[in-house]
Amino acid sequence: MLDPALLRGQLDAVAERLAARGFALPKAQIEALEARRKTTQTQTQELQNLRNTRSKSIGMAKAKGEDTAALMAEVAGIGDQLKANENELAKIQAEVAQITLGIPNLADTSVPYGKDETQNKEIHQWGTPRRFDFPVKDHVELGARHGWLDGEVAAKLSGARFTVLRGDLARLHRALAQFMLDLHTREHGHLECNVPLLVNAETMQGTGQLPKFEEDLFATAGEARRYLIPTAEVSLTNLVANEILEAEKLPMRLTAHTPCFRAEAGSHGKDTRGMIRQHQFEKVELVTISKPSESYAEHERMTRCAETVLEKLELPYRRVLLCTGDMGFAAAKTYDLEVWLPSQNTFREISSCSNCTDFQARRMQARWRNEETGKPELVHTLNGSGVAVGRALIAVMENYQNADGSIAVPPVLRPYTGGVERIA
RNA sequence: GGAGAGGUGGCAGAGUGGUCGAAUGCGCCGGAUUCGAAAUCCGGUUUACGGUUUUGCCGUAACGUGGGUUCGAAUCCCACCCUCUCCGCCA
Numbered sequence: 001m002l003d004p005a006l007l008r009g010q011l012d013a014v015a016e017r018l019a020a021r022g023f024a025l026p027k028a029q030i031e032a033l034e035a036r037r038k039t040t041q042t043q044t045q046e047l048q049n050l051r052n053t054r055s056k057s058i059g060m061a062k063a064k065g066e067d068t069a070a071l072m073a074e075v076a077g078i079g080d081q082l083k084a085n086e087n088e089l090a091k092i093q094a095e096v097a098q099i100t101l102g103i104p105n106l107a108d109t110s111v112p113y114g115k116d117e118t119q120n121k122e123i124h125q126w127g128t129p130r131r132f133d134f135p136v137k138d139h140v141e142l143g144a145r146h147g148w149l150d151g152e153v154a155a156k157l158s159g160a161r162f163t164v165l166r167g168d169l170a171r172l173h174r175a176l177a178q179f180m181l182d183l184h185t186r187e188h189g190h191l192e193c194n195v196p197l198l199v200n201a202e203t204m205q206g207t208g209q210l211p212k213f214e215e216d217l218f219a220t221a222g223e224a225r226r227y228l229i230p231t232a233e234v235s236l237t238n239l240v241a242n243e244i245l246e247a248e249k250l251p252m253r254l255t256a257h258t259p260c261f262r263a264e265a266g267s268h269g270k271d272t273r274g275m276i277r278q279h280q281f282e283k284v285e286l287v288t289i290s291k292p293s294e295s296y297a298e299h300e301r302m303t304r305c306a307e308t309v310l311e312k313l314e315l316p317y318r319r320v321l322l323c324t325g326d327m328g329f330a331a332a333k334t335y336d337l338e339v340w341l342p343s344q345n346t347f348r349e350i351s352s353c354s355n356c357t358d359f360q361a362r363r364m365q366a367r368w369r370n371e372e373t374g375k376p377e378l379v380h381t382l383n384g385s386g387v388a389v390g391r392a393l394i395a396v397m398e399n400y401q402n403a404d405g406s407i408a409v410p411p412v413l414r415p416y417t418g419g420v421e422r423i424a
Numbered sequence: 425g426g427a428g429a430g431g432u433g434g435c436a437g438a439g440u441g442g443u444c445g446a447a448u449g450c451g452c453c454g455g456a457u458u459c460g461a462a463a464u465c466c467g468g469u470u471u472a473c474g475g476u477u478u479u480g481c482c483g484u485a486a487c488g489u490g491g492g493u494u495c496g497a498a499u500c501c502c503a504c505c506c507u508c509u510c511c512g513c514c515a
Contacts, residue, residue: 004473041474045484052484055496059442068495075495224505244471365472374453376471 001100001362008034017106020113020324030099037092044085051078101205102212105359107324108296108333114323120336121323126307127316129340134403138343139394140274143169145405149275161264163275168423172396172409173282175416177257177389180284180309184386188305190255190286195235197258198226203238206364208330208356215265218279228261232285233383240289241364244376250368251298252289255386257282275390276348282389288382291368292358295380296333299355303335306351306386312412315395316340318347332357337387339395350391353384 006014007030015025054075061068112121143149148169154162165173184190198220204210204227209217218228229235236254245252260283271277286305290298303319310317322334331354338347358378361367367376400408406424409417417423 038474041484045474048484051495055494056443058495062442072495079495 001359002103002106003362004100007100014106018103021104021107021327022115022325023104025103026099033092033096037096040085040089040092044082044089047078047082047085051075051082054078104329105332105356107327108355111327111333112321112323115325117326119323120326121321123319123321123335125316125318126311127314129316129342130399132342136342136398137401137405138274139397142397142401142405142407161277161279163278171417172413172423173389173393175413176392176396177282177284178416179413180386181255181257183309183312184255184284184286184305190253193236193254193256195232195256195258197229199229199234199238200226203234203241206238206241207234207360208363209234212329216263218261218263229258230262231260231283232256232258233287236285236287237360237381237383238364240366240379243366245289245368245379247368247371250289250291250379251294254287255284257284275394278390284386284389286384286386289366290380290382292377292380295355295357295382298382299333299353302382302384303353306337306353306384309387310337310339310350313392313396313410315399317350328354330354330356330359332359339391340399341395342398348391350395351385351387354382356381356383
């Protein structure tokens with residue numbers, strides 16, 4: 001959520017910045033609604049004030065044993081008017097919320113202007129794609145061996161966009177997750193968390209998935225409707241919802257390894273082959289809660305944490321700064337990391353690191369106590385994949401493949417595979 | 425799943441219809457006292473939203489959540505959520 005004061009005082013400037021991300025702000029509607037809100041709220045509060053003072057005087061009169069019939073008759077008339085005003089105000093506030101909860105974050109000034117992903121800016125590349133002296137196989141072909149990676153049987157169980165992993169490949173997948181978690185906890189100072197995968201609507205609203213993107217989520221049936229998390233960002237970030245943190249607790253650096261569930265509405269026909277785009281996948285997530293003044297430095301640091309994963313795995317990648325038109329709803333600035341996939345002869349997204357500034361914090365009422373002012377202020381929240389485990393597995397398979405279809409285990413993973421150096 | 429108890433400020437804990445945003449204690453922050461400290465004494469100490477002449481002032485709301493009754497609700501009524509204890513069951 002944006003600061004409501006911005007929508008009142010600087011509507012034109014805000015509209016312009018939102019237009020850069022392809023969002024059309026309904027200015028006239030907001031102005032009209034805001035005008036109604038102001039008069040209705042002021043009126044309501046005046047009526048409440050009137051009722052309270054009169055009721056108090058009844059109490060005082062009764063205490064003195066005076067007759068209160070006249071006073072009571074007078075106040076009785078306020079009730080209906082007040083009720084009507086309160087209902088009207090609630091209606092207006094609901095309308096305001098519906099609009100403001102659907103407005104994306106403002107892009108940081110360092111974000112390049114652009115319409116879509118073609119205008120993202122490459123920051124740097126790391127590593128050199130390996131030269132193969134044999135025809136490369138993609139992960140689906142490589143995974144066919146020993147039934148390592150089986151989409152057919154998964155379809156039997158669950159439908160399209162699921163996979164079953166077996167044997168050495170399943171272990172390699174687990175090794176990747178373990179390695180990442182150990183790296184972030186031992187070397188990067190993130191606290192390991194094990195979090196709920198099912199969360200309520202309020203939590204989903206806190207990080208911005210709701211109310212606007214419900215169609216991308218899986219939900220449970222029944223009265224106590226809950227949602228499967230599309231990323232551990234949701235659970236980790238909301239840990240500080242409705243909290244006022246002491247300054248010394250910041251920055252708060254967290255990590256979790258969880259499955260992620262995405263309905264992927266609107267991506268039909270994209271990446272249908274293999275396990276690139278699944279309804280269920282695993283990810284090691286990084287989250288940082290920081291003071292506003294430190295969030296951009298934290299953003300760089302956290303992106304480096306994700307890059308370190310790929311560097312230790314010796315996987316070539318590049319860092320891309322997303323342009324205004326390609327960023328996610330809550331982000332003010334996002335770096336994507338893209339890993340080299342030999343079979344596609346290109347880089348594919350494997351991590352996304354965003355600074356959400358105070359956008360999620362305002363929705364969650366996540367604050368810290370600024371010692372200089374003594375007042376609670378909104379924190380900044382950041383999240384990043386560190387990294388997607390399924391896609392890391394694909395990258396390892398393809399980049400480490402041998403002519404015979406066997407796959408070398410990256411040295412850094414060998415402690416996690418019982419010393420196995422090659423799966424064949 | 426069964427039975428019971430309970431949700432009030434940073435914490436503990438009063439308050440069962442009326443000057444109650446809330447006693448008291450603890451904690452915390454100032455100050456006094458002291459060579460310094462302890463003890464003691466004095467004062468202060470929630471948050472959100474709105475208005476405004478914006479280092480301030482004014483107003484409204486909030487006692488688990490949402491409704492209801494009433495001139496007036498922390499207090500009465502209804503529904504829901506959560507926590508704790510015991511029993512059962514289970515990983």
